[in-house]
Structure formats: C-alpha cells, structure tokens
Amino acid sequence: MTVLRKNLIDGEWLGEAGSRNINPSNTNDVVGEYASAGPEEAKQAIAAAKAAFPGWSRSGPLARHAVLKKTSDEIMARKDEIGRSLAREEGKTLAEGVGETIRAAQIFDFFAGETLRLSGEMVPSVRPGVGVEMTREGVGVVGIITPWNFPIAIPAWKIAPALAYGNTIVFKPAELVPESAWTIVDILHRAGLPKGVLNLVMGKGSVVGQAMLDSPDVNAISFTGSVVTGKRVAAASVEHMRKFQLEMGGKNPLVVLDDADLAVAVDCAVNGAYFSTGQRCTASSRLIVTEGIHDRFVDAMKERLDKLVIGDALDAKTQIGPVVDQTQLKQDEDYIAIGRQEGAELAFGGERLERETPGFYLRPALFTGATNAMRISREEIFGPVANVIRVKDYDEALTVANDTPFGLTSGICTTSLKHATHFKRNSEAGMVMVNLPTAGVDFHVPFGGRKGSSYGPREQGRYAMEFYTTVKTAYTFAG
Ligand code: ADP
Numbered sequence: 001m002t003v004l005r006k007n008l009i010d011g012e013w014l015g016e017a018g019s020r021n022i023n024p025s026n027t028n029d030v031v032g033e034y035a036s037a038g039p040e041e042a043k044q045a046i047a048a049a050k051a052a053f054p055g056w057s058r059s060g061p062l063a064r065h066a067v068l069k070k071t072s073d074e075i076m077a078r079k080d081e082i083g084r085s086l087a088r089e090e091g092k093t094l095a096e097g098v099g100e101t102i103r104a105a106q107i108f109d110f111f112a113g114e115t116l117r118l119s120g121e122m123v124p125s126v127r128p129g130v131g132v133e134m135t136r137e138g139v140g141v142v143g144i145i146t147p148w149n150f151p152i153a154i155p156a157w158k159i160a161p162a163l164a165y166g167n168t169i170v171f172k173p174a175e176l177v178p179e180s181a182w183t184i185v186d187i188l189h190r191a192g193l194p195k196g197v198l199n200l201v202m203g204k205g206s207v208v209g210q211a212m213l214d215s216p217d218v219n220a221i222s223f224t225g226s227v228v229t230g231k232r233v234a235a236a237s238v239e240h241m242r243k244f245q246l247e248m249g250g251k252n253p254l255v256v257l258d259d260a261d262l263a264v265a266v267d268c269a270v271n272g273a274y275f276s277t278g279q280r281c282t283a284s285s286r287l288i289v290t291e292g293i294h295d296r297f298v299d300a301m302k303e304r305l306d307k308l309v310i311g312d313a314l315d316a317k318t319q320i321g322p323v324v325d326q327t328q329l330k331q332d333e334d335y336i337a338i339g340r341q342e343g344a345e346l347a348f349g350g351e352r353l354e355r356e357t358p359g360f361y362l363r364p365a366l367f368t369g370a371t372n373a374m375r376i377s378r379e380e381i382f383g384p385v386a387n388v389i390r391v392k393d394y395d396e397a398l399t400v401a402n403d404t405p406f407g408l409t410s411g412i413c414t415t416s417l418k419h420a421t422h423f424k425r426n427s428e429a430g431m432v433m434v435n436l437p438t439a440g441v442d443f444h445v446p447f448g449g450r451k452g453s454s455y456g457p458r459e460q461g462r463y464a465m466e467f468y469t470t471v472k473t474a475y476t477f478a479g
Helices: 039-057 061-077 079-090 094-115 153-164 178-190 205-214 227-239 262-278 291-307 326-341 394-402 417-426 461-468
Strands: 007-009 012-014 017-023 026-035 121-124 130-138 141-145 168-172 198-200 220-224 243-247 252-256 284-290 345-348 365-368 385-391 409-413 431-434 469-477
Touching (some): 007 178, 017 079, 026 178, 039 130, 039 168, 061 153, 094 461, 252 262, 291 345, 291 365, 326 345, 409 417
Parallel strands (some): 141 168, 141 220, 220 243, 284 385, 365 385, 409 431
C-alpha cells in the first residue's frame, strides 16, 4: 500500500493525496503519495508561523538546543533507512544518499551547538554614561524554498539555522522529493517543536511558492533553485522589503595544468562532473586543460568513464544513478545535441541506457574541442555532461575560467604553489578548490558564490547567522 504524507500546518497533519513520487531508477515504483497544498493552506501556514514567532523567538537556547540535538540524533540513528529512501526518490547512489543524510545530522548538531554560543557586543557610547549593546534577534517568518538535488541536506542547512536563531518557518520543498522533506519535518515535529514553528507545505512552486513570495507576512526567504525562479524571488522580495538569499546555478571550471598529477586531475574531474549524476550546482562542467597534458587527460578520462557503473541507485555497485526525471533527461539530451551542432566533439557517452527496470539512465557525456563561447559552456545543463576546453597556458586558463555569468565554485589541479596561490586569489568564485573536486564542501564553513550564482549572505557555518538574524543596537543611559 502506498503511504500518504500530509502537510504540517500549525501542528496538524492535513491534506488529501495530490501528487505521486516516482523512483527515477524504476518508474514502476511509486515511493508515496503526498498532499499538495493550495494558496489557502499556504496562507494558513504563514499565519501559524507568524503566531508562533513571539513564543519561539523568546524560547531561549536550551529549548532550541534540545530540538536540534534530538533531530540530529534521530537522523543519524536512521541514516541507512533515510539515505535509502532519498536515493530511491532522487536517484543518487545509496552511498551518496546515506552520506547526504549523515551531513544533515551533522548540520543539526552544529546548529544545536550554535544556540548555546549566540553572543553580542557591548561598547561604551561616545556619550559619557551611555552603554551600547549590539544583539541579534530572529528575523520572523522565514520562507524556505528548496530544489530536488539535495533533498535532505539543503532543507537541513536552511531549517537548522532558522530555528537555532529563533525564527519560525514555512517550508516548501521541491515537488520531486517530498519524502525526504516530510521525513525531516516529521522528526523535528516529534522532537518537540511547538505548533506553528515549522510548517510544511508540499505543492507546486507556481502555487505554494508563489503564495509565499506574495505574502507580506513572510519576513525572509531563503531559496535554492534556478536562476529564473531566483529572479522572481528577488523581485517579489524587494516589493515586500523583505530579506532574501538566493543560491542558483553554476558553470564551474576545473583547470588542469600541465604540471598536474594526472591521477588526481582525473579523480577530481570524474567526481566533480559526474557524481550525483552531475546534478549538483557545484559540478565542474567546464574542464579547462592546458595543451601539454590535454591528450593524456582526455584519454585517461575516457578510460575512467568507461569503467563507471551506471544503474539503479539502490544497487550497491552503482556509481552513477539515473537522471532525476524525464524533463531533466530531455534537457540533458537537448544540450548534447546542441553541443554537437555547435561543433564540439562528443568524445564519450551521451546515449540513453537500458537497464532491468525502466528509468532515466544516461551514459556520462564528455565533449572535447569545446570553446568557452558555446552554449554548452555558458548555460547550466545540470546533468552528467562536461566539456573539455583546450587552452595554451595558465593565464588563458584563468581568463576562460572567469569568463562566465556564474561564480559558485572553481578548481585547479596543479603541483605549482605559485599557480595554486594565484588561482585562489584571482578566481571569481565563492569557493575555490586546489587538487580537489569543485563539488563536495564542509558543513561548518560558508557556502555561496558570486555573479549569477548567489545573492545575499552566505549559507552554512557561523556565517548563516547573517541571514537568519537581524542586528539590534540598544543604548542605555544609567544616570
Ligand atoms: P529546479 O530547476 O531546480 O527545479 P526551480 O527554480 O524550478 O529549479 O525550483 C526550485 C524550487 O522553487 C522548487 O521548490 C520549486 O517548486 C520552487 N518554485 C518554482 N516556481 C516558483 C515560484 N513561482 N515561486 C516560488 N517558488 C517556486
């Protein structure tokens, strides 16, 4: 029997079956049925969050610590089950699903600790006898809108700091991955959150998400998703004079220099470009390779790609799972066709694969002979597709790496301290990796980018405080 997961509004599970969740490794497998909220439910959720804010914002560190710690402990204890369910609904491999679940537990643990470390400053005023205190307070009702590619980690890294700093939440997850979202909300709810503090409204972005954007009672929105929707969030938020934070696309470069360790470079490129089926905003889709190592690099890449096991996400042997759904698969295939039309050579893969069960299987694609002006080098594909762009030397590599509308991550493979140092200083990206894949970041340090990739304060680690709090400066004259 298919389970029915409901929305959580003001502490009550509500709603009728509205949408089905399909396993991309096996489209005959229905993961579950989910309530689909309309504008009215979104309004109720926002009203509940607004009503709960005064209580939660004054709840104090211990109450918040208890909920976040308990949540972390339960996620960790159930990591295999939750990780499997995540892999089933999203299509990343079992190992990646469990790894992401552990990450979510670590994030809740980190922010549980942060509740006990919140501090302010006190300074003497320029006026004698006056003291000045600078403290941080929660912003109010935070709207959290998340994408499908990290079904538990992204909700965790928004929900945990929002709660830790005393905000209340209306959470709208992506339509494709409601099970992971429901699970995390169920755990937080049972961990003892007062009613209305966290509300779950599963449903369509154009309906529920839009209702959040249009509400004057949502005081801040943290969004991760496409550039198109990000711009809508921005425009609506300016209209309502609310705080907003956007994490959007990437077209991240990985530079490989002649002096790179070839094995390290291939590891970084294969991991960065293709793991999680290339569906990471931090994926390296532009491999910028200098002349002296180019041919050896391409040969080694083809050899490695040929050995990758592509299949059912729930099979422990699988290294690359399916694409998330039919729409994304079509987008990947369209871009592969565009790359060929533009004159790049499809050096490996790019074709649909048949497996035992019907699913969205695509062999990782590697283009060579690409230029940085091609659409496949400028637009985010969000699939297992990467381009090799051949350059003369380091200087040209850096210019090409920075010539992009995005700026999330970048990477360089080199044994030269001089070039690594220069690249770290001059790469126009929010996160820079040396001899590491462009994807794969720590949870206790800032995450975010520049240019068209991000807007607003950084996420994660202590830097998350900037978005989820507002500063108050209080003056006291004691007489
Ligand atoms: P992706 O291509 O990653 O699905 P989207 O930007 O379409 O990117 O989706 C990211 C999130 O934004 C999802 O939760 C989606 O439902 C939501 N969303 C889509 N359209 C809107 C909208 N008009 N207003 C608010 N949220 C939206």
